[in-house]
Amino acid sequence: xxxxLSKLFEASxxxxxxxxxAAGNTDYLQVIQRYLQRTIYAVAYSVLRDxxxxxxxxxxxxxxxxxxxxxxxxxxxxxxxVVTMARNIALDMLKHRRYxxxxxxxxxxxQDRFDENxxxxxxxxxxALDSLDDDDRQIVTLKVYAGLKHSEIASIIGxxxxxxxxKYQRALAxxxxxxx
Amino acid sequence: MVENKIRFxxxxxxxxxxxxxxxxxxxxxxAIPVAAALSLAVSAAVIIxxxxxxxxxxxxxKA
Numbered sequence: 440x441x442x443x444l445s446k447l448f449e450a451s452x453x454x455x456x457x458x459x460x461a462a463g464n465t466d467y468l469q470v471i472q473r474y475l476q477r478t479i480y481a482v483a484y485s486v487l488r489d490x491x492x493x494x495x496x497x498x499x500x501x502x503x504x505x506x507x508x509x510x511x512x513x514x515x516x517x518x519x520x521v522v523t524m525a526r527n528i529a530l531d532m533l534k535h536r537r538y539x540x541x542x543x544x545x546x547x548x549x550q551d552r553f554d555e556n557x558x559x560x561x562x563x564x565x566x567a568l569d570s571l572d573d574d575d576r577q578i579v580t581l582k583v584y585a586g587l588k589h590s591e592i593a594s595i596i597g598x599x600x601x602x603x604x605x606k607y608q609r610a611l612a613x614x615x616x617x618x619x
Numbered sequence: 620m621v622e623n624k625i626r627f628x629x630x631x632x633x634x635x636x637x638x639x640x641x642x643x644x645x646x647x648x649x650a651i652p653v654a655a656a657l658s659l660a661v662s663a664a665v666i667i668x669x670x671x672x673x674x675x676x677x678x679x680x681k682a
């Protein structure tokens with residue numbers, strides 16, 4: 440069995456960081472930012488499908504981590520805990536958004552968010568991800584990008600592990616058909 | 620592989636520190652003295668005019 444030492448190290452560092460944040464040392468938020476900022480953003484984006492709102496969700500997640508770090512159980516999955524928080528924040532923002540979602544927000548790719556050499560592929564991937572159901576898009580992001588297990592995703596989404604596996608396989612097949 | 624393309628997409632996004640977020644994370648070493656100073660200032664703003672008013676009333680009564 441291959442062991443990814445970098446992932447183990449990341450998990451250990453984030454776990455220790457949350458414990459220290461809970462003890463009042465908010466400087467350790469930088470550890471969470473270093474390892475999980477992109478993951479938090481990706482999870483928020485998979486819910487919101489809006490780049491600016493996802494920025495806001497990331498900031499809100501950091502504030503919430505400081506407020507709720509004492510509720511984290513040392514030795515469990517720091518990433519799953521943070522990701523759950525980020526997803527809930529994004530879902531709340533989706534529920535309470537005050538503006539109408541225009542189709543432009545979904546279809547277009549803001550050029551200032553991507554380097555020139557990544558725009559074409561990113562546009563294709565964004566379009567493919569946007570075409571998925573909300574749950575499927577989140578499951579794919581949580582599995583492929585956040586690297587969570589099926590069981591962790593099931594717990595976060597609120598469905599069975601079997602359902603996650605089936606949805607993931609189906610969503611991946613759909614994405615392959617579009618992108619390969 | 621489609622998984623790599625998905626990772627590439629999320630890795631490519633430039634994340635911006637949101638300017639619309641008005642919240643400021645203040646370290647506790649700063650927050651407590653600031654809160655104390657604000658509290659004193661508010662109290663002074665209430666108490667001093669009251670004392671001045673009372674003294675003014677006393678002066679008028681003596682006159």
